[in-house]
Every structure is written in structure tokens, then in C-alpha cells.
Amino acid sequence: MPATIMYGNVLANEMRENIKEDVNVLIDSDIHPKLTVLIIGENPASKTYVRMKQKACHKVGIASQVIELNENISEDELLEQINKLNEDNTVHGILVQLPLPNHINEKRVLEYIDPVKDVDGFHPINIGRMQIGHDSLVPCTPLGIMKLLEYYQVDLSGKHAVVVGRSNIVGKPVGQLLLNQDATVTYCHSKTEQLSKITRQADLLIVATGKAATIKAQDVKEGAVVIDVGNTFLDDGRVVGDVDFEAVKDKVQKITPVPKGVGPMTITMLLHNTVKVAKSFI
Numbered sequence: 001m002p003a004t005i006m007y008g009n010v011l012a013n014e015m016r017e018n019i020k021e022d023v024n025v026l027i028d029s030d031i032h033p034k035l036t037v038l039i040i041g042e043n044p045a046s047k048t049y050v051r052m053k054q055k056a057c058h059k060v061g062i063a064s065q066v067i068e069l070n071e072n073i074s075e076d077e078l079l080e081q082i083n084k085l086n087e088d089n090t091v092h093g094i095l096v097q098l099p100l101p102n103h104i105n106e107k108r109v110l111e112y113i114d115p116v117k118d119v120d121g122f123h124p125i126n127i128g129r130m131q132i133g134h135d136s137l138v139p140c141t142p143l144g145i146m147k148l149l150e151y152y153q154v155d156l157s158g159k160h161a162v163v164v165g166r167s168n169i170v171g172k173p174v175g176q177l178l179l180n181q182d183a184t185v186t187y188c189h190s191k192t193e194q195l196s197k198i199t200r201q202a203d204l205l206i207v208a209t210g211k212a213a214t215i216k217a218q219d220v221k222e223g224a225v226v227i228d229v230g231n232t233f234l235d236d237g238r239v240v241g242d243v244d245f246e247a248v249k250d251k252v253q254k255i256t257p258v259p260k261g262v263g264p265m266t267i268t269m270l271l272h273n274t275v276k277v278a279k280s281f282i
């Protein structure tokens, strides 16, 4: 049986239709959902992602504002910008595009965003709520992965999910969400010994290392489900994931492609979170 390719853009388009309807209902009650993105410096990948977010907002009728700040902005000036947005009742979602320049303390910035408007779900309050299974704003990539797994009817209960990568924005929270759905979760990372031995035990393998070709055919179990979170831009303009897709796809049951896999779901969950905040303003 050839593998099912889990196209994120298919589900993303479907969900964006529903989000659009929700936006229209909000607009009828005089609430126009608005996302403000702060981008600091000149990282080309960041600029591409922010443009994609803006376009996605526009398509569903969410107002989007991008504030471009100079690379050399001080941390205090950035916090002052965030403070203004925290207090602005017309702004529902605040997103500070990562990575930040080295002189800025990322933890301090992320904790400064009002947790109610934290559409990235990176504030410790939201992370804590998610961990104990309370309603919260959930980080977009992990939430998008969970929606994809549900849509493609991947069983989680009692299954061995192996997460490769332990970032605060993907690896850690996705493992937490999988645990909340009764998966047995193993975290692997750059210091893990005998990585392949562990990944080969995975019923569900989530790869979020940011390194192309981390996972090859010999690293996966026959019939596994593989989610590739990678998004590396190559010099020739192509985007590739962390998994050697061509080799792995012949061995697995289901796999996400890159592009058109997890990426479009991430952006859709950003729209979803922005609307969720706007609804709470009613």
C-alpha cells in the first residue's frame, strides 16, 4: 500500500472557510478581529513567513498590521511597543516574530505579551494551562499537527509517539498535547544517544529539528506515521523538511510533505487563535 500523503493545505483550506464565517459573524457584532505582528530586523525567512501570515489574514477577513522595527531597537523600546498593543482594545492577537536579535531577551519579551492576546501560545501562563489540559491558547504548529492527526484519523491512545526536537515552540508542546491524548511519548534531541534505535520504535514520529535529512528510511518503522515540521530554505529556492521524504514515503503508512504539510496548518492555527481571542472580547 502506498503511503497516504497528509496534505496540510487541504485541511487548512477547509478550516479557513469556517474561520472566514466566524470572522463575518464577529464583524456583524462589531468586532473586527485584528492581528498585529512585530518583526525586528531583516531576517529574510522571517519576512517571508510574516508576508504569508498577512496574506492568510487578508483572505479570511482578519485585519493585520505589521510593525517593522529596527534591528538595533532596545529591549525596553520593544516592551513599550508591546505594552501599547496590550492596551489597545482593537488588537486581538499579538505575535512577535522569532528569532529575535541576540541583544534582546526572548523570555522577557514573550512574558510581556498579555496572555489573553498571546496567539502564539508561548506565554508561560498558556504553556502551563496547556500542560494541565485547561482551555488555553495553544502554540500554532503543535495545534496544527493535532488537527492534522485527527483529520487523517491517526490513533494516538497507547501509541508510541517519538518527538525529535525539544524546542519550546514545537517539540515540547507537541509532546505534551500527544500525552494529553494518551500517547506514550519519548522526547529525543541533539544529545540523544542511538537516536535511530529510538525513532525506529515510533508508531508516530514527529520530526522538528530544523535540520534537513535528519530522518532517513532506516530510521523509521515500517507502517509508521511521520510528521515533518522542518522548513529549510535551500539555495536554489526550494523548501525541504527534516525527513528524507522520497526514501521514507515507501516505508510508512502516512507522511506529511514539505511544503504543503505542517506549514499551512501553522498559519491556519494562527488565524484560529486570533478569532478565538476576538470571540472572547464579546
Ligand SMILES: Nc1nc(=O)c2c([nH]1)NC[C@@H]1CN(c3ccc(C(=O)N[C@@H](CCC(=O)O)C(=O)O)cc3)C=[N+]21
Residues within 6 Å of the ligand: 048, 049, 052, 095, 096, 097, 098, 099, 120, 140, 141, 231, 239, 258, 259, 260, 261, 262, 263, 264, 266, 267
Ligand atoms: N512568533 C513566531 N511564531 C511562529 O509561528 C513562527 C515564528 N515566530 N518564527 C518562525 C516559525 C516558522 N513558521 C512557519 C510558518 C509557516 C510555514 C509554511 O507555511 N511553510 C510553507 C513553505 C514555505 C513557502 O511556501 O515559502 C509550507 O510548509 O508549505 C513555515 C514555517 C512559523 N514560525
